[in-house]
Amino acid sequence: MDVNLVLRSTRVITPEGTRPASIAVSGGTIAAVLPYDAEVPAGARLEDVGDDVVLPGLVDTHVHVNDPGRTEWEGFWTATRAAAAGGITTLLDMPLNSLPPTTTVENLRTKQDVARAKAHIDVGFWGGALPDNVKDLRPLHDAGVFGFKCFLSPSGVDEFPELDQEQLATSLAEISGFDGLMIVHAEDPHHLAAAPQRPGGAYADFLASRPRDAENTAIENLVNQARRLNARVHVLHLSSSDALPLIAAAKAEGVKITVESCPHFLTLTAEEIPDGATEFKCCPPIREAANQDALWQGLADGTIDCIVSDHSPSTADLKTPDFASAWGGISSLQLGLPAIWTEARRRGHTLEDVVRWMSEGPARLAGLTRKGAIEAGRDADFAVLAPDATFTVDPAELQHRNRITAYAGKTLSGVVTSTWLRGARIVDHGTLAEPSGRLLERTN
Numbered sequence: 435m436d437v438n439l440v441l442r443s444t445r446v447i448t449p450e451g452t453r454p455a456s457i458a459v460s461g462g463t464i465a466a467v468l469p470y471d472a473e474v475p476a477g478a479r480l481e482d483v484g485d486d487v488v489l490p491g492l493v494d495t496h497v498h499v500n501d502p503g504r505t506e507w508e509g510f511w512t513a514t515r516a517a518a519a520g521g522i523t524t525l526l527d528m529p530l531n532s533l534p535p536t537t538t539v540e541n542l543r544t545k546q547d548v549a550r551a552k553a554h555i556d557v558g559f560w561g562g563a564l565p566d567n568v569k570d571l572r573p574l575h576d577a578g579v580f581g582f583k584c585f586l587s588p589s590g591v592d593e594f595p596e597l598d599q600e601q602l603a604t605s606l607a608e609i610s611g612f613d614g615l616m617i618v619h620a621e622d623p624h625h626l627a628a629a630p631q632r633p634g635g636a637y638a639d640f641l642a643s644r645p646r647d648a649e650n651t652a653i654e655n656l657v658n659q660a661r662r663l664n665a666r667v668h669v670l671h672l673s674s675s676d677a678l679p680l681i682a683a684a685k686a687e688g689v690k691i692t693v694e695s696c697p698h699f700l701t702l703t704a705e706e707i708p709d710g711a712t713e714f715k716c717c718p719p720i721r722e723a724a725n726q727d728a729l730w731q732g733l734a735d736g737t738i739d740c741i742v743s744d745h746s747p748s749t750a751d752l753k754t755p756d757f758a759s760a761w762g763g764i765s766s767l768q769l770g771l772p773a774i775w776t777e778a779r780r781r782g783h784t785l786e787d788v789v790r791w792m793s794e795g796p797a798r799l800a801g802l803t804r805k806g807a808i809e810a811g812r813d814a815d816f817a818v819l820a821p822d823a824t825f826t827v828d829p830a831e832l833q834h835r836n837r838i839t840a841y842a843g844k845t846l847s848g849v850v851t852s853t854w855l856r857g858a859r860i861v862d863h864g865t866l867a868e869p870s871g872r873l874l875e876r877t878n
Contacts (some may be wrong), residue, residue, distance in 0.1 A: 435458075435460035435461070435463075435465040436460055436477075437458045437459065437460045437465055437475040437477075437478045438459065438460060438461070438477070438478055438479065438533060438857070439458075439459040439479050439481065439814070440456050440457065440458055440459070440468075440472075440474050440475070440478050440479070440480045440481070441456070441457045441459065441472075441480060441481050441483070441485070441488060441814075441816065441854070442455070442457070442470065442480060442481065442482045443455065443457040443482070443483045443484065443485070443486060443487065443488045443818070444470065444484065444485050445486070445487040445488065446467070446487075446488045446808060447466055447487065447489050447490070447785060447789050447808065448808045448809060448811045449578060449794075449808075450808070451786065451809050452786060453470075454469075454470035454492065454526050454574075454843075455467050455468065455469065455488075455794060455812070456468045456469065456470055456472045456474075457488065458472075458475070458815075459660075459814040459857040461857075461858075462813065462814055462856030462857045462858075463811065463812070463813060463814060464810055464811065464812050464813070464814050465810060465855070466806065466810050467808060467809060467810065472615060475669065476691040477707050479508065479624065481859075483701060483818050483851070483852070486818050486819060486820050487785055487818070487820075487821055487850055488526060488548070488642065488808065488816050488817075488818055489521065489788075489789050489793065489816065489818075489819060489872050490524030490725060490789060490793045490794070490805070490806055490807050490812070490815060490816065490817070490818045491521065491522065491523025491524065491555075491652060491786065491793065491794050491805070491815030491816055491853065491854070491855070492520070492522040492523065492524075492770075492771060492796075492809050492817060492819050493522070493523070493524045493525075493578075493610045493792070493793050493794045493796035493797045493800070493802060493805050493806055494522045494524070494525045494526070494742050494743050494767070494770070494792075494796065495515070495519060495525070495526040495580075495694075495740070495744070495796040495799055496526070496528065496670065496671070496694065496696070496743060496744045496745070497513060497525045497526065497527055497528060497742075497743060497744075497745045497767060498527075498528045498530070498531045498744075498747070498763065499513045499527045499528075499532065499549075500526075500531045500532050500747070501513075501532055501545070501548055501552075502532060502533065502544065502545070502548045503531075503532045503533025503534065504531055504532060504533060504539060505834070506749055506835070507528075507531065507747050507748050507749060507836065508745075508747045508835050508836070509552070509554035509832070509835055510548065510549045510553055510557065511552040511554075512833060512835040513745070513834075514554035514555045514557065514827050514834075514869070514871060515554050515866055516745075516767040516768040516833035516834045517554070517555050517768070518554045518555050518769050518833075518852060518853050518855075518860050518861050518866060519768050519811060519833050519850065519853070519861055519864065520767060520768040520769060520771055521817030521853055522555060522621070522767070522770075522771075522851040522853075523555050523556060523558075523813075523815035523816075523820065523853060523854075524555060524556045524557075524558070524797075524802060524803070524805050524816070524854050524874070525555060525558075525767075525814070526557075526558045526559065526560055526580055527545070527549070527556055527557060527558070527559050528560055528583060528677075528871065529559070529561055529562035529582075529583055529594070529653065530561050530583070530591055530593070530594040531560060531591060531594075532545060532866040533534070533593065533747070533774045535562050535593055536560065536561050536562055536574075536579065536595050537561065537562040537563075537564055537567050537570060538567065538570045538573075538574070539570070539574055539577045539595075540571045541812075542559060542561070542574060542577055542579065543577075544570055545711055546559070546751070546860050546872065546873055549873060550815070550873060551869065552869060553565045553768055553869055553871030553872070553873065554860060554866065554867075554869045554870070554871050555855055555860070555871045556815075556841040556855065556871045556872050556873075556874050557801065557871055557872075557873055557874065558579075558580050558802075558873070558874035558875065558876070559578075559579050559580065560571060560579055560580055560581055560582065560583050560584055561574040561575070561579035561581070561582045561583070562582060562584070562594060563582040563584040563597065563601040563609070563616065564584075564594065564595060564597075565595055565597060565598075565601045565607040565808075568584060568604055568605055568845070569603065569763055570849045571608050571609055571797070572608070572611075572612060572613070574822070575609075575612055575614050575839075575876075576634075577875070578874075578875025578876050578877075579610075579875075579876065580615070580790045580876045581614055581615030581617055581668070581800075581802065581876075582605070582609055582614060582615070582616050582617065582620055582802045583614065583616075583617045583619070583670075584596070584597045584602065584605065584616060584617075584619070585618075585619040586602065586621060586622065586623065586652050586655075586656075587596065587619070587621040587622065587623040587648070587652075587870075588623070589619070590717075590762065591734050592762075596623065597660075598805075599655060602620070602656075602659060602750075603659055603663065606659055606660070606663050606665040606667070607663055607665075608711075609665065609666075610663050610664060610665035610666065611707060612767065613666070613800075614667065615666045615668060616665060616666065616667050616668070616698050617667075617668040617669070617670055617718075618652075618656055618667060618668065618669070619671070620650055620652035620653045620656055620669050620726060621717070621718055622645065622647075622648045622649075622651040622652040622655070624651075624704055625645060625647045625648035625651055626643070626644065626645075626648050627646070627737055628857070629642060629643050629644070629645050630642050630643060630792070631758065632642050632758070633757075633758035633759065634756060634757065634758070635709045635710035635712075635755045635756060635757060636706075636757070637707045637709055637711070637714070637757065638706065638852065639757065640715065640757035640758070641704055641719050643758070644717055644718050644719045646674035646676050646677075646721070646725075648718070649672070649673060649676075649677055649713055649718055650674055650676050650677045650680070653669055653677045653680060653681065654677075654680055655792075656669070656691075657680065657681075657684045657689055657829075658689060660684075660689050660690060660691055661684070661689050662857065664690070665690065666690040666693045667690065667691050667692075667860070668691070668799060669692070669693040669694070670679070670694060670744070670771060670783050671694060671695065671696050671716075671718065671744045672693050672694065672695045672699070672732075672738065673695075673697070673699050673718035673719060673720070673725075673761055674718065674721070674725070675721075675725045675726075675728030675729050675731075675732065678728065678729075678731075678732045678737050678738075678768070680717040681732075681737055682735075682737045685737070686868075690701070691739075691740045692740050692799055693737065693739055694738065694740045694741065694742050694799075695729055695732075695738050695741055695772050695795075696741065696742060696743060696744045696766075697741065697743060698714075698720055698744075698764045698765070698766060698770070698840060699720060699729055700726060700729055700733075700741065700755055700774060700777060701723070701774065702714065702720050703720065703721075703722060703723040703726055704720055704721055704723075704839060705723055706717070706724060707720065709728070709804060710755040711840075712753045712754065712755060712756070712757055712760035712761075713753055713764075713765075713838050713839060713840045713842075714840045715757055715760050715762045715763075715765055716744070716746070716762050716764045717762040725800055730777075730779065730781055733787075733791060734783070737773065737835050738791075739795045739799065740791055740798075740868040741770070741774055741792050741795075742770075742792075742796055743766050743767050743770045743856070744763075744764065744766075745764070745765060745767040746762070746763025746764065746765075746839070747763060747835065747836050748761040748763055748764040748836065748838075748860045749827060750836060750838055753838055764831050764839075765832075765834050765836065765837075765838055765839045765840075765841055766839065766840070767834065768793070768832050768833055768834065768840065769827060769832075769841050769846065770841075771792065771817070771819070771848060771850065772789070772846035772847060772848035772849070772850075773841060773844075773846055774788055774791070775788055775819075775821065775846075775847055775848040776846045776847045776848065779847065780875045781787055785819075785821060790799075791805045793805070794806045794807055799876070801876060801878045802818070802874070803877075803878070804838055812860065813855075813856050814854060814856050815854060815855055815856065816853070816854040816858035817850055817852075817853050817854075818850065818851050818852040818853070818854070819848050819850055819851070820848070820849045820851050821847065821848050822847065823847070823848070823849040824845055824846065824847050824849075825837065825846060825849055826843065826844070826845045826846075827841045827842055827843060827844050827845075827846060828842075829842050830878055833866075851863055854875060855870060856869065856870075858870060
């Protein structure tokens with residue numbers, strides 16, 4: 435192969451571990467991972483990043499870009515810039531909060547047309563499963579969506595209604611027929627309806643309105659459906675650690691279930707959230723410190739498969755001081771890696787663990803066989819990290835369109851010094867190149 439780039443570091447994270455290495459790149463693909471002092475092929479450019487750590491580019495499979503239709507909330511241009519600045523080289527866009535939602539092939543094409551010229555990183559798309567679009571699921575699968583998202587409780591937007599248990603079974607049966615994947619916002623509507631609903635700024639009241647039982651029951655029902663239909667299912671944004679034993683048992687039994695959690699559940703706690711601070715509102719909610727400890731144990735033992743952002747931004751006016759009426763969503767696309775690394779290191783985990791949770795795991799979930807690892811044959815997507823450098827989060831320095839974040843003022847470890855997409859440097863110490871991302875389609 436005609437090698438045009440060699441990226442060298444004393445610390446390269448590969449599937450075999452971390453070691454000094456030189457990564458040979460040819461035509462946007464990793465040609466070989468060579469010894470550190472390997473001779474640079476004639477005509478190749480050497481980029482030596484010293485002791486900074488070279489990670490495989492992160493993969494974020496849970497991003498609400500909201501484009502088109504609610505572009506004032508985010509948009510492909512700003513979302514992919516924020517992702518690139520945070521070391522993310524691939525994202526999958528959620529099917530709702532944009533207008534139209536990604537629930538037909540026509541709507542998918544509309545979204546792809548909007549994204550094509552704006553993508554700074556590679557972008558793929560989830561489809562949506564609604565009560566009335568079962569007929570559209572196979573065509574969307576054939577058109578290249580990576581799977582289908584559904585809600586089991588109200589989504590927050592009228593154009594994306596939830597599925598009841600019978601509708602879930604119908605959609606799961608259709609999707610399992612072509613070995614597709616259903617990804618599920620799992621909160622039980624009956625538990626939510628029975629919970630106390632107190633408007634106002636008290637976080638404790640909001641937390642009581644989204645009880646753990648709502649998640650636990652919804653996940654139990656999902657496991658039963660997946661078992662009965664032999665369907666592949668994925669639990670989105672796990673917040674309740676009480677569900678971990680159930681998930682672990684289902685996995686051990688052979689149920690085809692995976693699960694993700696998010697930086698906000700793993701780094702923020704209910705105890706620290708001030709009343710009225712609705713930048714911390716999300717559904718399901720940020721829970722107590724003891725719950726967070728159990729989630730980290732679920733990561734350590736493999737019950738939780740991956741960490742993704744659930745970046746769900748809005749305009750500032752929607753973040754009213756009333757937790758009941760404020761838009762629910764955490765903006766964290768650019769900050770997920772340092773937020774997780776800061777907490778992971780404190781708990782004794784390594785950057786290899788972070789790569790497994792934030793690159794390898796999401797890539798496996800989506801079937802992105804060219805992403806998620808530094809080894810020959812994969813895309814030459816890299817995040818270069820100064821792991822010991824620290825910074826204090828200043829919302830004004832974020833690439834998000836609306837710079838509202840629950841991480842404002844926090845001091846985090848880990849500075850992304852550069853990001854590379856298929857062998858091209860797209861971020862260099864905060865300076866971004868022009869868009870060069872591609873639109874991805876499921877290939878397996």
